[in-house]
Amino acid sequence: MPSGQGEQAPQGRRDEGDDTSAGTPSSASSGSPATSGSPTISSADDAQSPTGSGSSAPRRGFLPDDEEGPVFEEKPFRTPARSAVTPTTPVPPPPADAQGSANPAPDSPTEDASSSAASPAVALEGSDPDATFRRPAGEAQTHRSRRQRSWRSEEPAATRASSEQSAPEKEAASRRNGSDGDELVVDRSPFRHWWTWAVVAVLLGAIVFVAVSRLGGRTPVAGPTASSAGGSTVTPIPQTSLMDVKDAASIDANAQWRVDNTVSQVPSDATDGVSCIVRDTGHPNPVSTWQRTFSTTTKTSTAALHRVDGYADEATAKTAYKVEAASLASCDSVPTHIVSASSFTGLGDESVSLTIAYQGAKTQYRTVVLARFGREIQAVDAANYDTPIAAENAGKAMAGAASRSCDLVGGTCPASVSAKNTVPPVAGDAGWPVTSDFPRITPDQGEWRQTAEANVSSKGTQCEGLTLATAAGPSERRQRTYLLYQDSSAPQGFGVDQLRFRFSDAKGSAAFTKKIGDSIAGCAKSLKTAKISNGKTFTGIGEGNVAISGRSFIVTQDTGSGQSAIYQVAVASAGDKAVYLLANVSTSYRFTDDDWSQLTVRAAQRATQIR
Structure with missing residues (x-):
């Protein structure tokens, strides 16, 4: 379009997505200077801009400055066909004319050298922060096919700047409102x-x-790591440390074993736990646990449970083993009766076994083996009706599994495993039986309780040939009574008196028990109201392989009027200790001879556990 009156300024920038018909070009001030020269057309969509010597069309998107500062026209953005690149050499704004308008900076690619020379190449301080990144003047200009969209293009183009704005503030406002298309996009x-x-x-x-x-x-030996209570890392026990059916065959080679269940977590209230072992709040927490149960189709319902606990270190495992061994030793849950105990060779760093009987309507035996291998504790609970599982067999089954994890946990690996009978570990008050040492008389009935230790007050059967409370010889004599409750078949006040004597040596103990035994055995000759029956002898081994030797009897005393008093009595020596037991029984309610003899041996064994 020819220059002169009615010349239009370039259209303002439009945001992408706006309706292109929303805005119209604004008329330039009539005071704008006229220019001459051939116009350069940017594209068919752009307005024609006059060019001439020493001047060029205003930059696209801006109106010529007036006295109050640059005026921005808010128009929808329209992508041009091309965009001119301004030379990187900063150009100061031309001086304002008498009417306050400024000559636009040259922007035409056809501008000659004279026009370039007319614009001093001196940058005003703070006038263009991007001057360092612009292309030097005189180099060939390149064009981008599309204009780079500002990250804030969704906001209005600009607002009218006040006359108080400085040049840097104007530039900052321009940058905040998006690129004008003539500037290089710089990653800031x-x-x-x-x-x-x-x-x-x-x-x-x-x-x-x-x-x-x-x-x-640290480098773990194998497997994943788990955090202990102290925050260190340890290697968890692998599942392969559990027994498999091949290992279980050592318990009973004639049974067909199968795995019923395998778990890696055992709740504290689980019903399928190891017999007699109670884990209370004082028990150390393992960092890993495995438990597996087995069953068979035998007539005696042979079954087994295997548990493996891994601890953070060997010291913690030792503490846990001590707690569990003490719980196993007392085993005071009703209706438990401690039948026997065994010790092992070739089974870990520490090991023990306890055989118990659950005296319900039908007696089920449990053989529990507890062993420690370094920082690992293993427990096997083998169950069977009618007869107990041999402790050695259960120990060999455990050994098969322990051999697969003993190196990992730093324990003594199993060797040739063997077991022998021993005294049950100390429980309760040392020197005295615990209530679980006493068998039930009526199946599935009865609970034993004990009284406090006291001085000897028992009168005996009147057949002992001496006064138990004052006879010469013992250096110490004590008594404790065990009473049976919750058995309706028991005589009134049924219980057992146990007396314990200490002597200066084993000879004194042996002489004392021999005198009592001989006197009872011949009591019918010296006391016409007495009748002696069921005389038995028995032996056993106490703590430290101390020999136990004893005798038992049933003494019936005629009290007149067709009434009688019946007693089960026994006496035994064990080193420098002697024990005497008396129970007030009836013709239909009493211990079996074997149970009575075993109870007396147990009392003597407990007596050898004190020094």
Whole structure:
């Protein structure tokens, strides 16, 4: 369009997505200077801009400055066919004319050298923050097919700046409102500098170094790691440390074994736990646990349970083993009766076995083997009706599994496993039987309780040939009574009196028990109201392989009027100790001879556990 009156200024920038018909060009001030020269057309969609010597069309998107400062026209953005690139050499704004309008900076690619020389190449301080990144004047201009959209293009183009705005503030306002299409798009992210990435890499390296250092250079032997209570890492016990059906065959080679269940967590209130072992609040927590149950189709319902606990270290495992062994030793849950105990050779660092009888309507025997291998504790509970499982067989079944994990847990690996009978571990008050040492008389009935230890007050059967409370010989004599409750078949006040004597040596103990035994055996000759029956002898082994020797009898005393008093009595020596037991029984309610003899041996064994 020819220059002169009615010349139109370029259209303002439009945001993408706006309706292109929303805005119309604004008329320039009639005072704008006329220009001459051939116009350069940017595209068919752009308005024609007059060019001439020493001047050029105003930059696209701006109106010529007036006295109050630059005026921005808010128009919808329209992508041009091309965009001119302004030379990187900063150009100061031309001096304002008498009417306050300024000559636009040259922008035409056809501008000659004279027009370039007319514009001093001197940058005003703060006039263009991007001057460093612009292309030097005189180089060939390149064009982008599409204008780079500003990250804030969805906001209005600009607002009218006040006359008080400084040049830097005007430039900052222009940058906040988006690119005008004539400026290079510059990445101002802090990550554009190479040294920023170098700092990030150093920080990441430091974090990795600290993490590796805190691990202390530990290398696990195998498997994943688990955190202990102290925050250190340990290797969990693998599932392969459990018995399999081949190992279970050592319990009973004639049974067809199968795995019923395998779990890695056992609740504290689980019903299928190891017999007699109670884990209370004082029990150390394992870092890993495995438990597996087995069953068979035998007539005696042979079954087994195997549990493996791994601890953070050997010291913690020792503490846990001590707690569990003490719980196993007392085994005071009703209706438990401790039948026997065994010790092992070739089975771990520590091991013990206890055979118990659940005296319900039908007696079920449980053989429990407890062993420690380094920081691992294993327990086998083998069950069977009618007869107990041999402790050695249960120990060999455990050994098969323990051999697969003993190296991992730092324990003594199983060797040739063998077992022998021994005294049950100390429980309760040392020197005295615990209530679980006493068998039930009526199946599925009865609970034993004990009284406090006291001085000897028992009168005996009147057949002992001496006064138990004052006879010469013992250096110490004590008594405790055990009473049976919750058995309707028992005589009134049924119970057992146990007397314990200490002597200066084993000879004194043996002489004392022999005198009592001989007197009872011949009581019918010296006391016409007495009748002696069921005389038995028995032996046993106490703590420290102390020999136990004893005798038992049933003494019936005629009290007149067709009434009689019946007693089961026994006496035994064990080193420098002697024990005497008396129970007030009836013709239909009493211990079997074997149970009575075994109870007396147990009392003598307990007596050998004190020094």
